[in-house]
Amino acid sequence: MLTVPHVTSYLTEHFADDDFGTLPGYERRGGYAAARKALTEMSPAEVIALVKDAGLQGRGGAGFSAGLKWSFMPAGTDKPKYLVCNADESEPGSFKDRILLERGGHQLLEGILCAAHATGAEKTFVYVRGEYAQPARTLSRCIDEAYEKGYLGPDVMGTGFRHDVVLQRGAGAYICGEETGLLESLGGGKGQPRKKPPFPAQYGAFGMPTTVNNVETFSHVPHIVRNGADWFRSFGTEKSPGTTLFGVSGHVVRPGLFELPLGTPLAEIVLEHAGGVPSGRSIKGVIPGGMSMPILPADQLDVPMANEFLRERKTMLGTGGVMVMDDRTCMVRVACIVTWFFRDESCGQCTQCREGTGWLNKIVRRIERGAGSSEDIDILLDVAGKMEGQTICAFADAAAWPVQGLLRHFRDDFERHVREQKCPFTESFEL
Amino acid sequence: MPRITVDGNVYEVPEGRTILQALDDVGLLMNGVTIPHYCWHPKLSIDGSCRLCQVEVEGAPKLQIACNTPVEEGMAIRTDTERVRSAREGVMELLLVNHPLDCPICDQAGECKLQDYAYEFGALQSRSREPRRALKKNVDLGPTIVFDQERCILCRRCVRFCREIPKTGELAVVNRGDSSVIETFPGIPLDNDYSMNVADICPVGALTTRDFRFKIRVWFLDEVPGVCTGCSRGCNVHLGVANNRVYRYVPRRNDEVNDTWMCDVGRLTYRAIGAADRLRIPQVRNDRGVLEDVGYREAIAAAAARLSRLLESKGPGAIAGIASPHAMNEDLFTFRRFLDALGVEAMGAAVLQGEADAILITNERAANGAGARALGFGDPAQVVARIRDGAADAAVVFGHDVIHREFLGDPAALDRLDTIVLLDSHVSPVVRSAHVILPTRVPAEKLGTLTNCDGRVQRVEPAVEPVWEALAEGEVISRLGAALGLPGFDGDWDARRVSAAMASSVPAFAGCDVESVGPSGRPLRREGEPA
Numbered sequence: 036m037l038t039v040p041h042v043t044s045y046l047t048e049h050f051a052d053d054d055f056g057t058l059p060g061y062e063r064r065g066g067y068a069a070a071r072k073a074l075t076e077m078s079p080a081e082v083i084a085l086v087k088d089a090g091l092q093g094r095g096g097a098g099f100s101a102g103l104k105w106s107f108m109p110a111g112t113d114k115p116k117y118l119v120c121n122a123d124e125s126e127p128g129s130f131k132d133r134i135l136l137e138r139g140g141h142q143l144l145e146g147i148l149c150a151a152h153a154t155g156a157e158k159t160f161v162y163v164r165g166e167y168a169q170p171a172r173t174l175s176r177c178i179d180e181a182y183e184k185g186y187l188g189p190d191v192m193g194t195g196f197r198h199d200v201v202l203q204r205g206a207g208a209y210i211c212g213e214e215t216g217l218l219e220s221l222g223g224g225k226g227q228p229r230k231k232p233p234f235p236a237q238y239g240a241f242g243m244p245t246t247v248n249n250v251e252t253f254s255h256v257p258h259i260v261r262n263g264a265d266w267f268r269s270f271g272t273e274k275s276p277g278t279t280l281f282g283v284s285g286h287v288v289r290p291g292l293f294e295l296p297l298g299t300p301l302a303e304i305v306l307e308h309a310g311g312v313p314s315g316r317s318i319k320g321v322i323p324g325g326m327s328m329p330i331l332p333a334d335q336l337d338v339p340m341a342n343e344f345l346r347e348r349k350t351m352l353g354t355g356g357v358m359v360m361d362d363r364t365c366m367v368r369v370a371c372i373v374t375w376f377f378r379d380e381s382c383g384q385c386t387q388c389r390e391g392t393g394w395l396n397k398i399v400r401r402i403e404r405g406a407g408s409s410e411d412i413d414i415l416l417d418v419a420g421k422m423e424g425q426t427i428c429a430f431a432d433a434a435a436w437p438v439q440g441l442l443r444h445f446r447d448d449f450e451r452h453v454r455e456q457k458c459p460f461t462e463s464f465e466l
Numbered sequence: 467m468p469r470i471t472v473d474g475n476v477y478e479v480p481e482g483r484t485i486l487q488a489l490d491d492v493g494l495l496m497n498g499v500t501i502p503h504y505c506w507h508p509k510l511s512i513d514g515s516c517r518l519c520q521v522e523v524e525g526a527p528k529l530q531i532a533c534n535t536p537v538e539e540g541m542a543i544r545t546d547t548e549r550v551r552s553a554r555e556g557v558m559e560l561l562l563v564n565h566p567l568d569c570p571i572c573d574q575a576g577e578c579k580l581q582d583y584a585y586e587f588g589a590l591q592s593r594s595r596e597p598r599r600a601l602k603k604n605v606d607l608g609p610t611i612v613f614d615q616e617r618c619i620l621c622r623r624c625v626r627f628c629r630e631i632p633k634t635g636e637l638a639v640v641n642r643g644d645s646s647v648i649e650t651f652p653g654i655p656l657d658n659d660y661s662m663n664v665a666d667i668c669p670v671g672a673l674t675t676r677d678f679r680f681k682i683r684v685w686f687l688d689e690v691p692g693v694c695t696g697c698s699r700g701c702n703v704h705l706g707v708a709n710n711r712v713y714r715y716v717p718r719r720n721d722e723v724n725d726t727w728m729c730d731v732g733r734l735t736y737r738a739i740g741a742a743d744r745l746r747i748p749q750v751r752n753d754r755g756v757l758e759d760v761g762y763r764e765a766i767a768a769a770a771a772r773l774s775r776l777l778e779s780k781g782p783g784a785i786a787g788i789a790s791p792h793a794m795n796e797d798l799f800t801f802r803r804f805l806d807a808l809g810v811e812a813m814g815a816a817v818l819q820g821e822a823d824a825i826l827i828t829n830e831r832a833a834n835g836a837g838a839r840a841l842g843f844g845d846p847a848q849v850v851a852r853i854r855d856g857a858a859d860a861a862v863v864f865g866h867d868v869i870h871r872e873f874l875g876d877p878a879a880l881d882r883l884d885t886i887v888l889l890d891s892h893v894s895p896v897v898r899s900a901h902v903i904l905p906t907r908v909p910a911e912k913l914g915t916l917t918n919c920d921g922r923v924q925r926v927e928p929a930v931e932p933v934w935e936a937l938a939e940g941e942v943i944s945r946l947g948a949a950l951g952l953p954g955f956d957g958d959w960d961a962r963r964v965s966a967a968m969a970s971s972v973p974a975f976a977g978c979d980v981e982s983v984g985p986s987g988r989p990l991r992r993e994g995e996p997a
Binding site for chain 1: 495510513514515516517518528529531534552553556557559560561563564594595596597619620639642643644645646765842960
């Protein structure tokens, strides 16, 4: 279901128009002017400087400056340079990239062209989550159209610049959305993140210098090139400019995707845009940015949705997947689901992650069964602490943080399970 | 060379290396600087997954894995802070969450890094109350290796070994998360010439060799440094010895020779040491043509009598000397002196040829071909021709490789000789033709040196007492020389003294006596090279 976007949207402004996904429809609405401008009027350094000035943060979860990341690509190398578009959107609660692929394929390709010019990349691999069959088909058609029109290929727009886009579908592993896990999978290996150094800008896809950006990150770029850094900064907060797509799910009246400026209060997103929880219910907790981000309790919904504010509440924007839970929800069951997911998806390389995710899951399941002890709660926190910040990639952190968040704000739920030796939330969702 | 500070001590280390590599290069790792590690191995690619080697690096907010962090000038590392200790304890606890803790019935107990590190760096007790993983036990991965999936800590050393050293890649990790297991591919067993090395590098009891498992508890074994004698690579080994028996060879690290590896064929050559077909008692063929058991004194006297009769009647031209490349440099040096003293000129060494590989196995199926050549025992073709066409009447023969089809072929060719004095360690068809049989020791029973394919002289120490009665070839020859009244032979043979005499009289061996070569050997001196 597609929700009509809010007033401040530019990414999704035309997403309700079916012909926006076609090349003529996209060009009728000003499409590919930005790429033409970048390729013919701007130097690569100017494009990078512009994106840096705009303050575009990566929208894949970590929020790293996109312009800065592009500047890491080595200049003057004989090796081919690659871009990778990370469309392996697998974070539970996140479904923004899917819409950007399905409805804004050309917007993405235009962003890729701008970035390719900026970084000198000759090829982009778009790695699409395996389950995203329809988005992959749609994007594939867009790529064909762009080749036919000469917007991709050996001579992009007659400028002599060569750029190819290759669509690669994944096989359904969460970890392949991690930058280097993706690169391994793309190269035909098992989806396991690489140790760093070397970093992707030195040794990326197929061993070549590579920059990986999220679908949404690329999609913002044509708008920045067309309208300038100041325009971009007129949206959002000082440190987090621009809009983003908030995907609201869970116990709300109008679940859906909302393009809103960064810094929009969580309460506004949940209560106004998504219509709040059904009548007779109240909000218990909200996960602000996809399942790996720590939960916030109902009394903290005033927080502006930008990393600088969310960090103060010990959570992060992540991928903007807002998951709302009402007062019937058993937070131990939530923990069961979260820990099961990460146990199942851990690639199994690093000790802490491989063994820790399983251990956390076993403990919370035992607590939910009514066989927990108060010591278990301390062990949960201790194990989560030992997983955090000690592994090859951030997966172990992503597995530890939600458990820490649940215990930070809903420890009482866990203690009641232990005290009563059963789950007291009879109306909660079933496991 | 960057200078790094580790726990306050400054070290100069090679450039372009990671912390563990650099410390290993200068010999400090686990030998002055303690950084426990599982997945890192000095001769395999860096994995970075066990996370046990985390250390504090000044200026880095997070702990860094020492295996993959490049050293930099002025880098300050701390290996023993509260943070590091707590991280190690965390890793150890997590590794043990699913480990079966079946040490009492595990063959690795006593040489298990999981045991060692758990005692040294782990918590006293596990807090886990959860059921452990139930996985495959006692799985045959191939002809040589038995696998216990439950004990595996997924360090993936074995996987990397198979991909990087024999390049056969039989092993892989399948599944993910805590369902990850090491597996072979369907229908493709772990079967390569180096497969047993995976048991050496497995830090736990997951991979054990079919050959050694359950033979003896490792704490009963003495680890005696030695050299494998399967081919001329001379892989450095530790002989596992108990009850005057060698139970196994495991490779001993020597970066100049075999890194940390050895081939499976060589590894199993230990079986020949105490084998049932060892020659045990000196024998002399009597007038009726039957071999009679005698003592050394009698056998040597019989050999001397036969040889002096021929020397008197026909001169030294009737005698041939066939040396064995299985004998040590010291034995061969004595033999050379013996033949020179007799005036015998027909001599050579029968070195069996085989197929070499690009890893360790060489084309010479003997440990000391290079030593034999350096001491003047070259191609035996001429000697063989003399025996075959009847020009020789007697032969002093070391070993039995000379009857191989590359050389004499049919052992019956020996029958036309008047006298065969055989010095050998094992029973062979030569015994049927020999007139005097003198049992000799194998290298595991001797002190001395062997020269490998690259001309590296390596020391061998006696690991076991010889079975029954056996002397080194050098000692037998020395006694035979004395019995013949040869000048300079008094029958009193000492490997150390002979080794020193060889080093001072044979220029190639200068500085290469048994006391001077050291634990990792020393190359033969090339011509023109200063001593």
